[in-house]
Amino acid sequence: MKEWCGSAAICVNTNSEILMVKSKDSDAWVIPLGGIEDGESSEDCCIREVKEETGYDVNIMDFILTKKRLLMV
Known part of the structure; x- marks a missing residue:
């Protein structure tokens, strides 16, 4: 098994709007x-991920939370 570790960002502006990006694997919108x-x-x-995916600092x-997941390879 291989462990995958990642981070996700919930970015909220002053108008309480959440920043979303289009998934590269589907038509879904994700953080x-x-x-x-x-x-x-x-x-x-x-x-880094927010900067790469949106251009925002x-x-x-x-x-x-930090989520860790074991992948069956």
Whole structure:
């Protein structure tokens, strides 16, 4: 089994609107997310993924959860 670790961002603006991106695997809209790279913290991953997927620079205001999942390979 292979472990996958990732981060996702829930970005809310002053109008209480949530930032979403179009999924590359479907027509669904999702929050920015991605896998943690070697040597990267979950917070750094979150910031990097938002920048890569949206072009926005963000600051982490609150931590919710780090999710780890085992993949059957």
